[in-house]
Amino acid sequence: MSGCRYETDVVTAARDGSWTEALRDHAASCLGCAETALVVAALTQDVEALALDDTPLPDPKIIWIRSRLKLRQERSFQATRVITWVQRLTIVCVAAVAIFFGPGLRELISGLRTLLPTAALADLPLLISGPSAVLGLTFVVMALMALWNERSAVS
Amino acid sequence: MATVASAVPAAHAGLASGVMDEAAFQAFYTLTARRLRAYLIRSLADRSLADDLMQEAYLRLLRSGLKTDDEDHRKAYLFRIATNLIRDHFRRRRPEYEMPPDLPGDLGFQNNFEARTDVARAMNGLATRDRQMLWLAYVEGSSHQEIAKALGLKTASLKSMLSRARHRMADRIRELGIRPLERSES
Numbered sequence: 001m002s003g004c005r006y007e008t009d010v011v012t013a014a015r016d017g018s019w020t021e022a023l024r025d026h027a028a029s030c031l032g033c034a035e036t037a038l039v040v041a042a043l044t045q046d047v048e049a050l051a052l053d054d055t056p057l058p059d060p061k062i063i064w065i066r067s068r069l070k071l072r073q074e075r076s077f078q079a080t081r082v083i084t085w086v087q088r089l090t091i092v093c094v095a096a097v098a099i100f101f102g103p104g105l106r107e108l109i110s111g112l113r114t115l116l117p118t119a120a121l122a123d124l125p126l127l128i129s130g131p132s133a134v135l136g137l138t139f140v141v142m143a144l145m146a147l148w149n150e151r152s153a154v155s
Numbered sequence: 156m157a158t159v160a161s162a163v164p165a166a167h168a169g170l171a172s173g174v175m176d177e178a179a180f181q182a183f184y185t186l187t188a189r190r191l192r193a194y195l196i197r198s199l200a201d202r203s204l205a206d207d208l209m210q211e212a213y214l215r216l217l218r219s220g221l222k223t224d225d226e227d228h229r230k231a232y233l234f235r236i237a238t239n240l241i242r243d244h245f246r247r248r249r250p251e252y253e254m255p256p257d258l259p260g261d262l263g264f265q266n267n268f269e270a271r272t273d274v275a276r277a278m279n280g281l282a283t284r285d286r287q288m289l290w291l292a293y294v295e296g297s298s299h300q301e302i303a304k305a306l307g308l309k310t311a312s313l314k315s316m317l318s319r320a321r322h323r324m325a326d327r328i329r330e331l332g333i334r335p336l337e338r339s340e341s
Contacts, residue, residue, distance in 0.1 A: 041337065050193040058188075060181050067217035
């Protein structure tokens, strides 16, 4: 690390005291190794000081449980993501069908007017508004469900 | 230096598939948590933050689904996650990856056990990256490649960076008049 071939030996010796006479002589004459020995000895001393600190560690069981919960949440998100996309696709399809068949439906209704007796024409707006309301409500509910699923999966 | 692999039997039941079960995780945690906390404390100079990041590092390790029977590899991976968390922490705090203030007093940790030691004072005078490099190289015994990977540096430039960090640390030690005890073989 200091470019000296003795460095690994110096690091080991500074850490565990396995100095040989030759290595000690070398460290005394090599600036890089002398610095390495000083730094490693200081750090080793620091590690020992920190080891004396008996502050309890966080409980590994809690970390384990948190990881399992997070994993379950991620799996649930993965699973519901497919459902959410299917719901979105359904909404798009319903909207596309409504747009595509909307003008035709209007024409059909106008055509029906000519066939229906005059008395029935009075109820026509009611007849149309029922299915439209159901369609619209379904559309809104599905959109809300899709949003709700997405939010609950993220949180 | 004793490796993690030598302390955790490879044939541990929980490691059969390379993914840890709860017992294997607890064994791994017992062996590595104090070392990881020491690394984080020295890198961050903040115990409570170190504890938070330590838990997050283990969580990320478990969620990564790392499949390996090599405990030393797992440990290196854990330290890499912790190093990334430290980097993210400083990036969030400041626009650039800067070092924290020079003295522990500036950080308000002067009463903390971990900031009181002389070596801690010397370490706190260095840039975070310098501290990380020195710790990984000389305490954890990580290879240049592992350190470069953890710190997002080029292996080729690590040698000179480590050399400069060591030089700065040696200067700080001399400035503060620290005389580490010389080890004797036991």
